[in-house]
Amino acid sequence: MSVKGAVEEAGRKADHSDLLDAGIRVGLVFYALVHLVIAWLGLQLSLGHREDRLDHHGALHELAQHAFGAAVLWLVAAGMAVLVVWRALELFVEHRDEDTWDRWGHRATAAAKGMAYALIGASAFSVVLGDSTERSGRTEETWTARLLSLPAGPWLVAGVGLGFLAYAVVMSWRGLSGRHRKHLTAEGRHGDSGTLYLLLGTIGYVAKGVAFGIVGGLFVWAASTHDPAKSGGLDQALARVLQQPAGPWLLGAISVGLGCYGLFQLARARHLSR
Known part of the structure; x- marks a missing residue:
């Protein structure tokens, strides 16, 4: 061999x-x-x-x-x-x-x-x-500034943002389409507990998709304005949510969704299918 x-x-x-x-x-x-x-x-x-x-x-x-x-x-x-x-x-x-x-x-x-x-x-x-x-906490802004300083910097930062947006779409689609079902064994998908697990997964994947969609939007915004301060990771994205009208309610809803994602991962650990 x-x-x-x-x-x-x-x-x-x-x-x-x-x-x-x-x-x-x-x-x-x-x-x-x-x-x-x-x-x-x-x-x-x-x-x-x-x-x-x-x-x-x-x-x-x-x-x-x-x-x-x-x-x-x-x-x-x-x-x-x-x-x-x-x-x-x-x-x-x-x-x-x-x-x-x-x-x-x-x-x-x-x-x-x-x-x-x-x-x-x-x-x-x-x-x-x-x-x-x-x-x-300064990491995202620092490397975004370095990318923007390159000849094709804005395009690179925009590409990062589009990557996050693609990830957000995949996460949300996985939850809405039920593709997260495959992460659980047959036992984990059936009965009242299985129904609950799948619901947690649906909410969790969509919430995580929304959160990272905002992250991607921030990077695209930074690329269009050539301002690295407008970029950011999950922390900055959720902070921007808080600044919007009804921000506390929106942040609370996304936080509950991320909690559902965490609970689904616990169910996945118990009923692991890979």
Whole structure:
């Protein structure tokens, strides 16, 4: 057997291992926890009770403030690492028997999700080592300014925005079309509990799509105005929602939706289908 064949065979064995399944379940639990904390912070802000970053940075800093916070952050980082491994296996091992377009579509999705998990894991690692919210909060504006300074900078920033908008459409469509059903086993899709799980998924995916649609809109706006201060991540996007008429109600609704997404991920961890 060639080296390439041996590597592929090892990857297939790892992909079908019970140990990886267990790790994915744990990773999904902590992924859900991050979303639930973001939802809680968003609800608190919509009620005017506190001000925190409404993204994974804010959620991780919130977790760090509680008892055993450092231990939880280490577990978050470890869980995200397992999820990155899972997506890497999807990228290089799975979907080989599909049509070319389907295969590359699934690979692109796996790569995007892997990068998202890696970002959360790296953030958990930096927070537990004492990274500051203020420093991380300037990241989006800083690299947007660097992109805008390039000859084709506005087009690059607009491309980033369109990427977020495409992700938002995919997330919302996944919820509305019921495609999130495939993430649950047959047991997880049936009965009263299954109906509840799927409803949580529908609301959660649509809410996350709306949130990231606003993120994409901010980047497109920054590109059109050549102003990096108008760009931003999830935190800035939800802060803009709060500034609109009926903003607290809108932010509260999106926060509830993100909480539903977190609860669906918990159901997915219990009834994992992959």
